[in-house]
Amino acid sequence: MRKxxxxxxxxxxxxxxxxxxxxxxxxxxxxxxxMALFSIVNPRNPDEPERxxxxxxxxxxxxxxxxxxxxxxxxxxxxxGNRVRHFDMRTFFRALASKxxxxxxxxxxxxxxxxxxxxxxxxxQIFCLEFKPERRGGExxxxxxxxxxxxxxxxxxxxxxxxxxxxxxxxxxxxxxHEVRKTLQEQGLEVGWKPVAETGKLxxxxxxxxxTAFQPQ
Numbered sequence: 001m002r003k004x005x006x007x008x009x010x011x012x013x014x015x016x017x018x019x020x021x022x023x024x025x026x027x028x029x030x031x032x033x034x035m036a037l038f039s040i041v042n043p044r045n046p047d048e049p050e051r052x053x054x055x056x057x058x059x060x061x062x063x064x065x066x067x068x069x070x071x072x073x074x075x076x077x078x079x080x081g082n083r084v085r086h087f088d089m090r091t092f093f094r095a096l097a098s099k100x101x102x103x104x105x106x107x108x109x110x111x112x113x114x115x116x117x118x119x120x121x122x123x124x125q126i127f128c129l130e131f132k133p134e135r136r137g138g139e140x141x142x143x144x145x146x147x148x149x150x151x152x153x154x155x156x157x158x159x160x161x162x163x164x165x166x167x168x169x170x171x172x173x174x175x176x177x178h179e180v181r182k183t184l185q186e187q188g189l190e191v192g193w194k195p196v197a198e199t200g201k202l203x204x205x206x207x208x209x210x211x212t213a214f215q216p217q
Contacts, residue, residue, distance in 0.1 A: 070190065070216050075158045078133055078202065079177045080170035085115075085138030086154045087131060092117050113137075122205075131202035141176055164190035164216040168202050171195065190216035 076087040095110045096119060105121030114137035120128040144151035158165075165184055169177045181191045192215055196202060204214060 068215060070164055072162055072164045072190070072216070074166045074192070074214055075154060075163050076131075076166055076168075076204075077154075078131075078138070078168045078170075078196075079173040079180065080133075080138070080168075081136060082173050082176050083136070083138035083140055084144050084151055084176070084180065085133060086150050087115065087117075087133075088112070088154075126206055128203060128205040131204075133202070141179065160187070160189045164192060166214055166216070167191070167193040168196045169193050171197070192216040 076089065078085045078087065091112060092110050095112075096108060099108055105124075107121070108119045110117045110119065114134040116132040118130040118132075120130065122128065139149055139151055143149055146152075167177060167180070177193065181193070184191050194214070
């Protein structure tokens with residue numbers, strides 16, 4: 001009885017070993033078949049240099065906007081409806097200076113062609129400006145690059161040594177803004193910008209912490 005039990009135990013262990021070996025051999029055969037199929041579908045050219053077979057992704061340069069203080073003066077623009085509009089502040093301040101003066105500063109409105117600017121004095125040193133441009137004002141980029149355009153006039157007047165360009169950008173004109181910014185940066189100008197709603201008011205104040213939002217980037 002003991003001999004028979006030992007014989008049966010040895011046979012069982014041998015069968016288990018055979019099963020394990022068979023399973024492993026089967027897996028290797030399947031892997032070999034897959035490798036052969038893969039080599040047929042994607043043949044490798046032995047004459048091709050290894051560096052050409054390796055897909056290399058060229059590095060890309062990413063510009064990250066970062067606001068920074070500047071001693072230069074801001075030149076204000078708006079891009080909306082794929083049109084560029086310059087806010088001529090020299091004309092505004094001349095018109096503001098010609099208005100009657102009062103003992104106490106009070107809000108004043110200055111009308112320009114297609115643009116209303118409202119002046120809100122807080123103190124003698126601090127004030128706010130509110131801009132309300134017409135929807136279809138300004139120039140297309142093609143018009144702006146033409147002779148005698150207001151864009152070219154502003155470019156000639158406000159150089160990179162003393163000025164940086166700041167843009168309010170509506171959601172429908174980001175592609176145009178990217179092209180304008182690239183052109184200015186290639187010419188060595190600093191550019192800042194801020195997104196705005198198409199129907200939102202444009203406001204700018206001096207002397208407050210919010211004024212740092214209008215720095216070049």
